[in-house]
Amino acid sequence: SAVISQKPSRDICQRGTSLTIQCQVDSQVTMMFWYRQQPGQSLTLIATANQGSEATYESGFVIDKFPISRPNLTFSTLTVSNMSPEDSSIYLCSVREEKLFFGSGTQLSVL
Amino acid sequence: QQQVKQSPQSLIVQKGGISIINCAYENTAFDYFPWYQQFPGKGPALLIAIRPDVSEKKEGRFTISFNKSAKQFSLHIMDSQPGDSATYFCAASYYGGTSYGKLTFGQGTILTVHP
Numbered sequence: 001s002a003v004i005s006q007k008p009s010r011d012i013c014q015r016g017t018s019l020t021i022q023c024q025v026d027s028q029v030t031m032m033f034w035y036r037q038q039p040g041q042s043l044t045l046i047a048t049a050n051q052g053s054e055a056t057y058e059s060g061f062v063i064d065k066f067p068i069s070r071p072n073l074t075f076s077t078l079t080v081s082n083m084s085p086e087d088s089s090i091y092l093c094s095v096r097e098e099k100l101f102f103g104s105g106t107q108l109s110v111l
Numbered sequence: 112q113q114q115v116k117q118s119p120q121s122l123i124v125q126k127g128g129i130s131i132i133n134c135a136y137e138n139t140a141f142d143y144f145p146w147y148q149q150f151p152g153k154g155p156a157l158l159i160a161i162r163p164d165v166s167e168k169k170e171g172r173f174t175i176s177f178n179k180s181a182k183q184f185s186l187h188i189m190d191s192q193p194g195d196s197a198t199y200f201c202a203a204s205y206y207g208g209t210s211y212g213k214l215t216f217g218q219g220t221i222l223t224v225h226p
Binding site: 004031033035041042043044045048058092094095096099100101102103104105107 | 214
């Protein structure tokens with residue numbers, strides 16, 4: 001199975017700032033996804049990171065707030081922009097091979 | 112149409128007992144149903160998954176039972192161990208194509224196995 005590395009593993013940020021989360025995979029994968037897990041809650045899909053084109057966002061998520069890059073088949077970034085305390089969540093990168101695997105997540109706290 | 116409902120919210124089981132978690136889905140087009148296990152501070156780890164062409168799948172102590180007509184599926188953990196204490200999520204998705212990987216998750220079940 002793919003090995004997925006996310007950086008940073010956790011961060012504490014000030015309101016109004018932005019944070020970029022990196023996701024690195026040890027093999028080339030076609031499909032990469034970003035999920036959000038709010039405190040004590042389930043996981044919600046933010047967007048599909050498409051290689052070489054704009055990300056595809058799910059209902060309730062917009063590019064201005066969560067810009068995503070996917071420069072190649074092993075790497076993606078998610079930026080959480082203009083953060084507020086409501087953005088405090090775990091952000092998870094997921095990749096699709098035959099099965100679906102998740103990184104260990106980035107725990108974000110916004111003060 | 113896209114919801115997946117999971118129950119119970121929390122579950123306490125004695126060591127050696129059977130843990131049972133249930134999920135119900137609405138979208139009949141879903142054809143891939145995985146279960147994930149999540150420990151604190153970690154990402155979800157795939158436990159076992161099933162597709163609708165079978166009614167049951169077993170891997171070690173973990174079994175998925177699937178009822179297509181009722182649109183329900185469940186996870187059974189046999190001989191539950193304290194190390195199984197974690198949060199379990201069911202999920203549903205389309206299998207194959209560009210939508211494969213877009214998981215709809217249940218609300219999660221916090222399992223505690225007492226020694």
